[in-house]
Amino acid sequence: MPKTNVVVLDNGAGTIKAGIVPNDSTEEQSVKLVPNAIVRSKGDKATYFGHQIANCKDYSSLHYRLPFEKGFIVDWDAQKAIWDGIFSQEALGVDSTESSLILTEPYFNLPNIQEIYDQFVFEEYEFSSYHRCTPASLIPHGKLLGSPPPECMLVVDSGFSFTHVIPLINGNIVWSSIRRLDVGGKLLTNHLKELVSFRQWNMMEETYIMNHVKETCCYVSTDFKKDLESTRPIVQKYILPDMSTSRKGRLLRPRETIMDSEQVLLMKNERFSVPEIIFRLNQSGLPSAIAESIASLLEDIQPMFWENISLIGGNTKFPGFRERLFAELRFLAPMDCEVGIYESDDPVTEAYSSAKEFATKPEFHGHCLTRAEYLECGSSGARRKFRDWKTKIPSKETTMKDDGPQVQNASQRPRVRPRGVLLEGRGR
Amino acid sequence: MPPKRTREHLSRQVNDATSLVHAPELLEKRTQIHLDQLEKSNYNESASLAVGEDDDEPAVGKYNGKGRARQTLISDKINVKLAGNSPAATKKKSTMNIRSALLYRKNLATLIEESGIASLPPSAPSYLTAVASPPKYPPRLICSVCGYWGEYKCRKCAMPYCDLNCEGIHIETRCERRVL
Numbered sequence: 191m192p193k194t195n196v197v198v199l200d201n202g203a204g205t206i207k208a209g210i211v212p213n214d215s216t217e218e219q220s221v222k223l224v225p226n227a228i229v230r231s232k233g234d235k236a237t238y239f240g241h242q243i244a245n246c247k248d249y250s251s252l253h254y255r256l257p258f259e260k261g262f263i264v265d266w267d268a269q270k271a272i273w274d275g276i277f278s279q280e281a282l283g284v285d286s287t288e289s290s291l292i293l294t295e296p297y298f299n300l301p302n303i304q305e306i307y308d309q310f311v312f313e314e315y316e317f318s319s320y321h322r323c324t325p326a327s328l329i330p331h332g333k334l335l336g337s338p339p340p341e342c343m344l345v346v347d348s349g350f351s352f353t354h355v356i357p358l359i360n361g362n363i364v365w366s367s368i369r370r371l372d373v374g375g376k377l378l379t380n381h382l383k384e385l386v387s388f389r390q391w392n393m394m395e396e397t398y399i400m401n402h403v404k405e406t407c408c409y410v411s412t413d414f415k416k417d418l419e420s421t422r423p424i425v426q427k428y429i430l431p432d433m434s435t436s437r438k439g440r441l442l443r444p445r446e447t448i449m450d451s452e453q454v455l456l457m458k459n460e461r462f463s464v465p466e467i468i469f470r471l472n473q474s475g476l477p478s479a480i481a482e483s484i485a486s487l488l489e490d491i492q493p494m495f496w497e498n499i500s501l502i503g504g505n506t507k508f509p510g511f512r513e514r515l516f517a518e519l520r521f522l523a524p525m526d527c528e529v530g531i532y533e534s535d536d537p538v539t540e541a542y543s544s545a546k547e548f549a550t551k552p553e554f555h556g557h558c559l560t561r562a563e564y565l566e567c568g569s570s571g572a573r574r575k576f577r578d579w580k581t582k583i584p585s586k587e588t589t590m591k592d593d594g595p596q597v598q599n600a601s602q603r604p605r606v607r608p609r610g611v612l613l614e615g616r617g618r
Numbered sequence: 619m620p621p622k623r624t625r626e627h628l629s630r631q632v633n634d635a636t637s638l639v640h641a642p643e644l645l646e647k648r649t650q651i652h653l654d655q656l657e658k659s660n661y662n663e664s665a666s667l668a669v670g671e672d673d674d675e676p677a678v679g680k681y682n683g684k685g686r687a688r689q690t691l692i693s694d695k696i697n698v699k700l701a702g703n704s705p706a707a708t709k710k711k712s713t714m715n716i717r718s719a720l721l722y723r724k725n726l727a728t729l730i731e732e733s734g735i736a737s738l739p740p741s742a743p744s745y746l747t748a749v750a751s752p753p754k755y756p757p758r759l760i761c762s763v764c765g766y767w768g769e770y771k772c773r774k775c776a777m778p779y780c781d782l783n784c785e786g787i788h789i790e791t792r793c794e795r796r797v798l
Contacts, residue, residue: 228692239696254659255692259726266719271693274706278698285702298745300733309715316704354748365743369750372653380656385765388792394661418766459765470758479750579743 194318195289196549197282199273200325200542202226202294203258204350204375204504206240207542208276210284211549221542224276228255228268229398233433240272241281248433251395260372261296261351262303270310277315290558291320292545294328297347297354297368298579305569312564319558322576325502325541326356327363331551332544334500334534342494344484346476346515348505350375353468353476355483357495365579367486369479373468375505379404382464390455391430402439403428403455404464410510411462412517418459428455465508469518477518496527502540506533640776644797651798687721763787 200207206224224241231238233248246252257269277284291311295304304322311320326345329335335343345356351374357364383400386393393400407426411417417424427442430453448454469475474482484495499519501512512533519529534540548554563571573580700707705716712720730736735744759768761780768778772788774795779785 237692237695256659260657262726262729264726264729265723267688267691267693267721267723270706270720271696274693274696274700275698277706278700280698283701286700286706287702287704298743298748300729300735300745302729302733306715306719309713309719313713314704314706314716316702355750366741368743368748370745370748371750376659377653377656380658383661384656389764397660463760463765470753474750474753478753482751 195284196292197284197289198292198542198545200294200545202349203261206276207539208282209542210282211546221539222281226257226272228271229253240275242275249398249431250433252398254397258351262300266306286315286317289317291317292549293320293322294325294541295322297324301580308564308569308572312561319560321558326358328541328544328548329500329502330358330361331548332540334532334540335498340498342491343498343500344495346499346501348503355480357483357487364487367483369483371474371476371479378464378467381467382460385460386455399431399439406441407457407461408465408508409462410465410508410514412510412514414466417462424458424461426457426461428457430455468505469514477515477522480519481522493527496523497530499530500532502534502537504538506537640797645776648798691720693720
């Protein structure tokens with residue numbers, strides 16, 4: 191009897207990471223990165239759904255329709271269309287009635303929205319079972335922090351819509367200590383569009399192109415003051431794509447000359463002042479949000495969190511992100527704490543890889559809600575099975591101190607040296 | 619003589635427009651509006667018009683308390699083959715829940731209200747309580763024209779600028795002459 195496939199769908203607001211977990215009968219496929227949007231191209235006069243965007247020829251003035259608004263699904267019509275495309279023969283080619291699903295949801299997902307997730311999975315696609323959780327709760331199953339993972343860890347998830355700081359104890363999220371910053375890739379791209387439109391060419395409608403510019407040219411500076419006052423070596427020229435000859439946009443290489451037909455964007459202080467917003471925004475910045483989150487936990491275990499900070503999410507791919515974060519945190523952390531920041535090889539697919547590991551573990555099926563259970567008791571079955579923030583709502587008084595499980599002394603257990611880059615320092 | 623001059627001097631100062639001080643709440647509000655604008659998906663339109671949706675015409679006579687239903691669904695327009703026999707794969711009719719989720723789009727503010735998280739006890743963590751706290755340091759001002767340090771502020775609209783050139787550009791192009 192063939193084993194059921196497990197489909198992993200890391201449903202991000204900007205990109206969906208989708209794939210099938212390989213078992214004995216199927217071979218390994220690489221993860222599919224599907225933009226979570228429906229775009230209409232004025233040049234091509236066509237509409238592209240999700241995975242079809244790769245076929246689009248004319249990227250200028252693309253009109254976007256996003257199912258997500260501020261990090262939550264509001265437009266189910268669009269989301270269903272994109273999911274149809276992903277499950278179809280054109281992409282994954284999976285029979286949902288014979289498969290299990292791992293699906294990710296945003297942190298603090300609203301209960302009314304969670305019910306609709308359940309409805310789509312069981313009533314529309316008729317999956318045989320599924321597990322819905324947040325991306326951070328999958329990270330302990332992966333290889334980012336070694337195996338077995340540390341008991342206390344902090345995940346920084348900076349994605350398209352927002353940035354969260356999530357402490358975990360023994361693989362369980364400490365909901366009352368999560369902190370959120372409403373800065374994400376979308377806001378950074380739009381801010382860059384505004385700056386460039388005011389100073390050079392009008393790019394307000396060119397979301398796709400400016401997103402590529404942001405990913406190519408922007409970096410996080412370790413010393414903002416120094417960089418701002420010495421812009422000479424920082425200037426980069428980005429050659430805009432040419433729609434008529436279908437050339438992609440790219441950076442000007444050194445010693446290359448610009449041709450007359452090419453339009454060039456001059457990237458100066460925008461290169462580092464745009465990602466700077468993550469670190470200094472109206473509401474706090476990322477380093478102080480991390481400090482605040484850790485400060486809200488039990489004093490005895492705080493040092494363990496400072497040592498095990500991991501970064502996931504597309505925004506963490508900016509060059510210099512890790513170094514800058516380390517410098518700021520070293521300043522904020524207590525003198526006798528080590529600060530350890532782990533960065534994965536691919537922050538975008540880290541949650542996906544961890545989900546794949548989770549799916550191969552024997553206890554995975556215990557965490558899944560089956561279709562039979564759903565048809566019998568509806569979304570309340572999901573509420574019981576999936577641990578999330580609602581389980582912490584006190585009807586009896588529970589404080590943070592009684593809450594988490596007991597934490598062992600970490601030095602008593604052997605740990606495999608983790609993959610990923612470790613930065614340490616000791617304050618004196 | 620000296621007392622009279624002092625009084626005249628004082629009354630002139632009160633009427634001087636250059637000593638206008640902008641209320642921090644106004645500035646805060648303007649920044650918030652700007653941040654909300656940065657959340658838009660597309661520059662040129664209101665949130666209701668989108669790909670695949672028809673122009674605004676409220677369903678006359680069919681108001682049923684849920685608001686306007688969509689006329690056409692974009693998920694019907696995608697032409698892909700799915701394996702299996704779920705309602706998504708075959709052309710079977712979807713359940714009532716699915717159909718209402720597809721037809722009525724609610725925006726996030728409505729969903730937050732409906733979820734009732736605002737009425738939870740203050741110790742319960744939720745989307746609303748998880749925001750990081752406001753900054754302890756004052757904001758670092760950057761010139762709105764060129765991006766260098768913004769050491770001076772426009773008299774009328776309080777946007778920062780760095781030198782006389784940028785001030786000139788700002789007044790010619792972007793100054794709104796009022797804060798909000």
